[in-house]
Amino acid sequence: MARAIDFYFDFSSPYGYFATARIDEIGRKHGVPVRWHPILLGAVFKITGAGPLPTLPLKGGYFTHDVPRSARALGLPFTLPARFPFGTVTACRAFYFVEKSDPAGAVRLARALYDAAFGKGRDICPVEAVVGIAAELGFDPDWVQAGIQAHETKELVKTEVDAAIGRQVFGSPFFFVDDEPFWGHDRLDQVDLWLEKGGW
Amino acid sequence: MARAIDFYFDFSSPYGYFATARIDEIGRKHGVPVRWHPILLGAVFKITGAGPLPTLPLKGGYFTHDVPRSARALGLPFTLPARFPFGTVTACRAFYFVEKSDPAGAVRLARALYDAAFGKGRDICPVEAVVGIAAELGFDPDWVQAGIQAHETKELVKTEVDAAIGRQVFGSPFFFVDDEPFWGHDRLDQVDLWLEKGGW
Numbered sequence: 001m002a003r004a005i006d007f008y009f010d011f012s013s014p015y016g017y018f019a020t021a022r023i024d025e026i027g028r029k030h031g032v033p034v035r036w037h038p039i040l041l042g043a044v045f046k047i048t049g050a051g052p053l054p055t056l057p058l059k060g061g062y063f064t065h066d067v068p069r070s071a072r073a074l075g076l077p078f079t080l081p082a083r084f085p086f087g088t089v090t091a092c093r094a095f096y097f098v099e100k101s102d103p104a105g106a107v108r109l110a111r112a113l114y115d116a117a118f119g120k121g122r123d124i125c126p127v128e129a130v131v132g133i134a135a136e137l138g139f140d141p142d143w144v145q146a147g148i149q150a151h152e153t154k155e156l157v158k159t160e161v162d163a164a165i166g167r168q169v170f171g172s173p174f175f176f177v178d179d180e181p182f183w184g185h186d187r188l189d190q191v192d193l194w195l196e197k198g199g200w
Numbered sequence: 201m202a203r204a205i206d207f208y209f210d211f212s213s214p215y216g217y218f219a220t221a222r223i224d225e226i227g228r229k230h231g232v233p234v235r236w237h238p239i240l241l242g243a244v245f246k247i248t249g250a251g252p253l254p255t256l257p258l259k260g261g262y263f264t265h266d267v268p269r270s271a272r273a274l275g276l277p278f279t280l281p282a283r284f285p286f287g288t289v290t291a292c293r294a295f296y297f298v299e300k301s302d303p304a305g306a307v308r309l310a311r312a313l314y315d316a317a318f319g320k321g322r323d324i325c326p327v328e329a330v331v332g333i334a335a336e337l338g339f340d341p342d343w344v345q346a347g348i349q350a351h352e353t354k355e356l357v358k359t360e361v362d363a364a365i366g367r368q369v370f371g372s373p374f375f376f377v378d379d380e381p382f383w384g385h386d387r388l389d390q391v392d393l394w395l396e397k398g399g400w
Contacts, residue, residue, distance in 0.1 A: 048257050049249065057248050058370035062381055069380075072400050073390055170258035180269075181262055186386040190273055200272050 005034045005191065006176040008164050010041040011088035011110075012052070013172035014067045014078070017118040018185040020111060021076055023175075026188060030195040036107050038092045039164045040157070041172055048170050052085040070185075071118075079121030086117075086125045089157065090148055094130045096156045097147030098139065108137055205234045205391065206376040208364050210241040211288035211310075212252070213372035214267045214278070217318040218385040220311060221276055223375075226388060230395040236307050238292045239364045240357070241372055248370050252285040270385075271318075279321030286317075286325040289357065290348055294330045296356045297347030298339065305339070312337055 007023050009016030027034040045051050053063040071078030091113050099106035112133050116122040123129055127148060134144040147153055167176065175182040177194050193200065207223050209216030227234040245251050253263040271278030291313050299306035312333050316322040323329055327348060334344040347353055367376065375382040377394050393400065 044258070048259065058244070058365075058368045059248065061368050062370070062383060065381055066383065066387075069390065069400075073393065165258075168258045168261050170262070181265055183262060183266065184386070186384070187266075190269065193273065200269075 003178065004032050005195075006037060007034050008037045008039050008169045008172065008174040008176075010039055010172040011091040011113055011117065011124065012085045013041065014071070014080070014118050015185045016173040017114045018070060018074055018076065019173040019175075019188065020114055021074055022185075022188050023173075026192050026195065029192070032195065034107075036095075036110055037160060037164060038088070038095050038110065039161050039169065039172070040089060040092060043161050044165060044170055047165065050170075054084065077115075077119040079118065081117055081121045081123055083123050083125065086123065088125070090127050090130045091124055092157050092160075093148045093153045094134060094144055096160065097150065097153045098134070098144070100156075105137070105139070109134055109139070112137055203378065204232050205395075206237060207234050208237045208239050208369045208372065208374040208376075210372040211238055211291040211313055211317065211324065212285045213241065214271070214280070214318050215385050216373040217314045218270060218274055218276065219373040219375075219388065220314055221274055222385075222388050223373075226392050226395065229392070232395065234307075236295075236310055237360060237364060238288070238295050238310065239361050239369065239372070240289060240292060243361050244365060244370055247365065250370075254284065277315075277319040279318065281317055281321045281323055283323050283325065286323065288325070290327050290330045291324055292357050292360075293348045293353045294334060294344055296360065297350065297353045298334070298344070300356075305337070308337055309334055309339070 005023065005027055007019065009019065023034050041052075050056070054060045067080070068078055095106050095110055098109055113124050113130065116129075116133050117124045124133065127145065130148065131141045131145050135141040164174075168181065171183050173185055175187070175191050177191060180194060180199070182191050182194075205223065205227055207219065209219065223234050241252075250256070254260045267280070268278055295306050295310055298309055313324050313330065316329075316333050317324045324333065327345065330348065331341045331345050335341045364374075368381065371383050373385055375387070375391050377391060380394060380399070382391050382394075
């Protein structure tokens with residue numbers, strides 16, 4: 001029996017956003033918790049030599065087809081923000097700061113950040129944007145803003161990103177069921193099957 | 201109404217092999233021909249800066265999980281050849297040489313090469329291996345061997361690879377339905393849907 005699904009993603013990854021449409025349902029179906037881990041793909045790309053999709057030779061043009069097409073296939077609202085790719089360190093910090101005292105609230109915040117960015121095409125890079133989205137969910141804006149800037153939060157993000165790299169996470173979304181790795185929202189069927197069968 | 205599915209692949213791509221399990225059925229279902237285009241990913245990687253999956257930092261280890269697991273999920277026989285990745289220029293030349301006079305025979309040869317490589321784990325790099333597999337299908341070995349070595353065949357492969365790069369093909373398998381690009385065997389559901397709906 002698997003103990004959890006670990007769900008790694010970068011807030012600027014549309015494929016990570018796509019995964020949020022199904023991940024909790026898969027967890028519920030199998031009675032396992034989903035542990036959300038926002039990461040900073042920029043740190044990963046320093047190791048792999050990859051980069052954000054739109055910047056890659058040949059791949060960049062494909063991205064503009066595949067992302068909106070996949071969103072439509074999934075029936076998800078989708079708008080690419082004018083600034084893309086965008087920095088996600090503030091969003092990450094807010095997540096881990098909130099998570100310390102309110103894990104379920106942090107997941108609600110992550111969903112709201114993704115919906116703002118890719119559902120509505122809003123810019124979630126600035127501190128004010130992240131704090132504003134948190135405030136819409138009922139979090140105290142001053143508390144969130146202080147949390148984002150706290151040294152301890154920055155260390156927490158670094159620890160999480162290092163841990164992801166330690167687990168060989170190289171893209172977003174990325175999942176583990178126990179130690180079995182799955183890359184891409186298009187592997188969620190296999191995640192589902194793995195939880196059902198305990199491997200195959 | 202789409203006119204065809206263009207199916208690009210490298211003979212050393214296990215994901216291309218996976219695609220062969222469904223591609224013809226999808227073509228038949230929608231009454232469109234499948235045009236098989238073996239290519240040389242090495243030429244593509246010179247542009248994208250990528251490389252064979254097992255050689256990439258962080259990604260290499262994932263490959264050893266995802267490929268056999270996906271083969272099992274698809275119910276396909278799978279053995280990774282001892283030499284991997286392997287050169288596929290000879291297999292490519294044999295395909296395009298045979299295709300000139302026998303398009304259906306070339307597809308049978310492509311399937312036989314893939315089945316030998318990934319179904320049985322055989323080394324399909326040497327000329328003798330490719331000629332032997334063609335002979336098993338009833339092709340005259342001397343004819344195939346001469347075709348592989350003909351200057352005209354080499355030019356044909358170069359033309360096809362350049363054409364693929366011109367269409368921004370950057371991985372294997374890669375499909376076009378008319379001009380809509382799809383990357384990965386895990387996009388075959390979208391290829392199917394696109395043919396059904398004419399886009400969405």
